[in-house]
Amino acid sequence: MRYLFLLLFSGIITTYSVEAQEKAPRAAAQKLHMAEFFIDQLYVDSVDENALVEAGIRGMLSNLDPHSTYSTPEEVKALQESIKGEFVGIGIQYRMQNDTLYVIRALDGGPSKKAGIMDGDQIIAANGQPIVGSHITTKDISDLLRGPRKSKVELTLFRDGQPHLLSIERNTIPINTIPAAYMLTPAVGYINLESFNTNSHVEFISALKALKKKGLKDLILDLRGNSGGLLNIAVDISNEFLKAKERIVYAQGKRVDLGSFYATGSGKFKDGRLIILQDEYSASASEILSGAIQDWDRGLILGRRSFGKGLVQRPVDLLDGSMIRLTIARYYTPSGRHIQKPYAKGSDNQLKYRMELLDRLDRGELVHPDSIMVVDSLSFRTLVKGRSVYGGGGIMPDIFIPVDSVLLSPVFRGLNQPDTLNPLFKFIHSQRSTILSSYDSTRFIESYVVPEDLTVSIRKALMKGYKDTTDSQVDILSVDKFINSWLKSLIARDLYGDLVYYQVRNKTDQGVLKSLEVLNSDTYRAELN
Structure with missing residues (x-):
């Protein structure tokens, strides 16, 4: 076996032998190589060979499914940072305002905070290169501020009308996926989970322990806007709510059978009442978690129909650092639901697929639950109470919450x-x-x-x-x-900071208010009977 790849649905470590490629018929590959060769050699104008190859790869993938994708080396680096849950930099949150970079926050414990950067500072140059003007992009800023661990960057700041020079040693900065965890009431806790990266389960356990010390009895888990991440992390977090031997998810493909994943019984929140908030942007790993909770009648799903991504991708690293993420299997919720929304092949259809959320808005689905397109032939039963649930396009909420009409x-x-x-x-x-x-x-x-x-x-x-x-x-x-x-x-x-942001926002947030209403009435028990 020559190479190891990470399977990310992202996410189980597995193995894949490129020797399998050598057994595949070579005629098609030779045809593609010949076409690229003659274009390069005979075309009337000069061509960018790498661009041709990339276009060819993207064209092939567009005829598969919307989630089989190609990423450039730069995109791969950003993807790996988000999955790993850390990057090397100086540790600031910032925004560009009127062509000037303002520090919103120097992160606690980060290099910038230790070096003396203050919230509200303007950064006008890095290593002598100006960071001002409308031509400055986010990538330009990232390239200037990030670099190898232990390397230094000289920043020119503007504070109180005076310039300041600071030397900052770059270091590893964690990407936290839980921006807020606090008690909404003496008994009800709230956790917002933004994605499923390598550190998310550890973060979740830490948040859960802290809330239990404050009297946690019931939990609202906010997955709105959470587009997913690592499959194994979704399994680990689902395990915190389910009983031993309850299946969380299973995945099968034409040549790959990933099998089933089960709860171990070691979960830290198996008894308290649970509400999961989701919306049309909750996808992938979020839907694995919501689907398992709903199928086992472990809690209630509030919000709107989730995105509908039920395909598993395997990353395949290419020689120049680029990557193909290739769909290898479909995943199914414990009741047997496949929740991938419909799609058609081809680049034009992929654009329609990405615009599908706008179609939901036009149909009125984000405001009226009766506008949700439910396929009766894809009806399933939950595994404890026998409630009707549906496949074929996302996780349907148990209680619908419309978009704020304003x-x-x-x-x-x-x-x-x-x-x-x-x-x-x-x-x-x-x-x-x-x-x-x-x-x-x-x-x-x-x-x-x-x-x-x-x-x-x-x-x-x-x-x-x-x-x-x-x-x-x-x-x-x-x-x-x-x-x-x-x-x-x-x-x-x-x-x-983020915690206070959510504490303010949740005072008027319809999803949170509805969740509290459900917990404070007989609705929760009635829905699960």
Whole structure:
């Protein structure tokens, strides 16, 4: 056996022999090689041979399925960092505002914090190279700030109207996947899990232990926006909720049978009530977890239909550091559901596949549960209570929660555009010291009020450019109420960090409020009977 590859669904360590390639018919491969050779040798203009090969690979994969993909060496590096759960850098969160890099946060324990970088600093150069101007990209910034572990970068900062020089030694920075874990009530805990990387299970156990010390009885696990990650981590976290020998997932393909994965009975939260929040962006490993919980009637799924990714990919490393992620199997929930949403082959159809979430919006599915397309022939029964569940396109929620209707207004199309948020960024930069000196995080959550003039300026920025949208066409009271809550959460994130951001946001979040309502009534028991 010549090479080892990581199977990522991402994710079990397994082996794959490239000797199998040598047994495959060579005629097709020779034909492809000849075509590339003659194009390179005879075409009227010069060609980029590497670009031709990459286009050929992408073309072949586009005729398979939407999740068999090609990644360049640069993309592979970023993917490996997200899976491994760490990167080498200086440890800051930042944003570009008016062509200037502002430090939102110097991460605790990171190189920048130790070197003296402060929240709100402007970084104007790295190793003498300017970091200003509209031409600066995120990749440019990453290339300047990241580098080998123990290497140094000389930063030029602007603080209080004065330049400062700092030398920072780069180090390993963890990528945390749980930005918030706290008690919503004396008995109900909340954990937000953003992805499933190498460290996620350890993070989850740590969060769970901390909440148990604070009185945790019931848990709300927020998987909204979680697009997945490592299969083995999804299995490990699912194990925390299930009884011994309960199957979590199984995966089968034409030539690959990954078998079944079962709970061991060693879980740390097998008895408390459990609610999982999901949305149309919850995919892959998230759906393995939700599917196992739903099939065993272990908890309730609240939200909207999940993305619908039920295919397993194996990474195949190529000689130049690029990678093919090739679909090798389909996975199934414990009841036997295959939840991959339909797709057609070909590059044009792959674009339609990626736009499918917009189709859900157009059909009204994000607002009305009756608009969800359920295939009766793909009906299954849960394994304890015998409730009806469905395959063929994501995990259907037990309790539907529509998108906030305010967000569907044309006013909010530019919600996260830089021009829209410029008034907010200016406000935070000018008021940072004042707010921090007047409010600790607890007082901020409970009593801080967003200034009315900031709310009005953001509303005007949102409505700018939409000639058909006037004050008379929107419910200004509802819009401003939403903007106030949204702005307060963004100010909280900048000044106090992710935990306070979620504590502010969840005060008005419909998913969290509905979850608490279900736990505080007979709904939870009724749904699982």
